[in-house]
Each structure stands twice: as C-alpha cells, then as structure tokens.
Amino acid sequence: MLYYVCGQAGFEKTVVSPDPKHPFNLGITFVAQQNGAPLSDVAVRLRRHGRVLMDFVAGGPRCLFSVPSASYRIEGTYHGEMKFEIVETGTFDTQIKW
Template sequence: MCAVRCAVTITRTSKITNPSRQVRSLVIVGIALCGSTLATAQSASAPQAVSGADSEAQEMLYYVCGQPGFEKTVTSPDPKHPFNLGVTFEQQNGAPVSDVAVRLRRHGRVLMDFVAGGPHCLFSVPSASYRIEGTYRGEMKFEIVETGTFDTQIKW
C-alpha cells in the first residue's frame, strides 16, 4: 500500500510554433500513480519526490495529441518513460477527426480524460492492456490495445 503523499498531478499546456504546422497544440499531462490509487489534483510545477519503496511504485502517465506525423518531432517529457501507445481518430473515409473526447481506462478505472487537440495521440503509460475510448459527435467508440501499439485507429 502506498502513502497518500505519492499522488501528484501536473498539467501543462503549451502552444507550439512549428513551420510544418503539424502540431497545433501540445498538451502534456503527468499523473503520478501509486499502485491502483489515482492521483488527486494539486498545483505543482514538478512531481514531488517520494522516498523509499513508494518511489518505485510511482509511475507517470503522459499524453500528447496533434496532426499525424508530429511524433517525429515530439518526445516524452520524461526520457525514462517514452511514448509507448498511439491512436488515430478518423472518419470512415480516412479524414482525420479532432476534438474527440478521450478516456484511457485500465481495469475499468479512468486514468486519463481529455479532449484531443488533434487526430493523433501518443501516450506514455505502464506496460499493460488499455481501453481507449473516443466520443465524437455523441457517439462513443473504443479499442482495447496493448502498449507498444502505435497504429490503432478509431473510426466514425
């Protein structure tokens, strides 16, 4: 069981100017998890240090969304935890879809809940199976994916 103090949430939103205009906005969310306890929101600019065995159980979750191809220029904010999961949202005809309400679940628990700023999202999460849900124009679709998968598509 982990201590209550191991939970911290960090949210940072930045506009990126990129000549290729592939990344419209970059949203990075880090959520420190301790076992299966979801972090509570706190105002912080960096994760709080956790000592002892608790620090080994603590893991950060990150996501970033943008235009397809942006993954060539974006890296995870924590080099020890690179992006290891990806999903693309599109219409049946292949046209990209933005502004999708996204939920990432593991064992039924919501780990992330956000609106994607672009049709392609990357995640840095612990190795496991996840349910990625996307809701677009009131219609929810989902896929079950394993970490290491970057070509998942959810279509409307």
Template sequence: MLYYVCGNMNIDGHVTSPDPQHPFNLGVSFVSSGNSPLNEVSVKVRRHGRVLMEFVAAGPHCLFSVPDAEYRVEGTYRGEMKFEIVQTGTMNAQIKW
C-alpha cells in the same frame, strides 16, 4: 507518471515524452469512416475499468506514455462513443466513426 500529447498525424517524429525514462509507447488516431482525421474527440483511457486519463484531443493523433499493459481507449465524437483495446507497443491503433 502518465503522459500524453495530441496533434497532427505526423506528430510521432516531432515530439518526445517529458520524461526520457518513460518514452511514448502507445499511439491512437481518430478518423472518419473515409479515413479523414478527426479533431476535438473526447478521450478516456481506462485500465481495469478505472479512468486513468480524460481529455479532449487537440488533434487526430495521440501518443501516450503509460505502464506496459492493455488499455481501453475510448473516443466520443459528435455524441457517439467508440473504443479499441490497445496493448502498449502499438503505435498505429485507429478508432473510426
């Protein structure tokens, strides 16, 4: 199962995965070039080109519970798409506009 939750930048210490067997193991923040948090970012999570998750982030920081692997996390903000390649275990990845 794949899970995600998005919220403010200090969400890490306040939420747990709905499945204790699969804790959150990936974290990505969406920020401006001046490091201001961005909300309402359209997000896609891909593995091997296939979209596994697609949603609009309710906050600037998202946590994911996904199988161990490398993922392409894409964010689209005001029509501009940016992405990062992120390995599970990384909890502080950032995508900047």
C-alpha cells in the same frame, strides 16, 4: 507517471516524452469511416481495469501516450457517439473510426 500528447498526423517524428525514462509507448488515430479524414476534438478516456486514468479532449487526430506496460481501453466520443479499442502498449497503429 502518465503522459499524453495529441496533434496532427506525423507530429510523433518531432515530439518526445517529457520524461526520457518513460518514452511514448502507445498511439491512436481518430478518423472518419467513409474517407479516412482525420478527426479532432474527440473526447478521450483511457481506462485500465475499468478505472479512468486520463480524460481529455484531443487537440488533434493523433495521440501518443506514455503509460506502464499493460492493456488499455481507449474510448473516443465524437458527436455524441462513443467507440473504443483495447490496445497493448507497444501498439502505435490503432484507429478509431466514426
């Protein structure tokens, strides 16, 4: 099963995965390049081997995922500009900046 949750910075201290057997194991934050301000309403796609596994609009600047251990491409589109990062499970400090 694949899960995600998005919210404000710091919310990860109070949220838990809906399945205790599969805790959140990947995290990303969306921020402005110039001042580091958090960005919400980013269109997100999570891909593995080119296949889209998740497609949603983030309700906050910080997203956590519960996914099988692997490498993933996380794409974010903000104001029409798409950027991405390749991340491994176990990584929680990745940022995508616009």
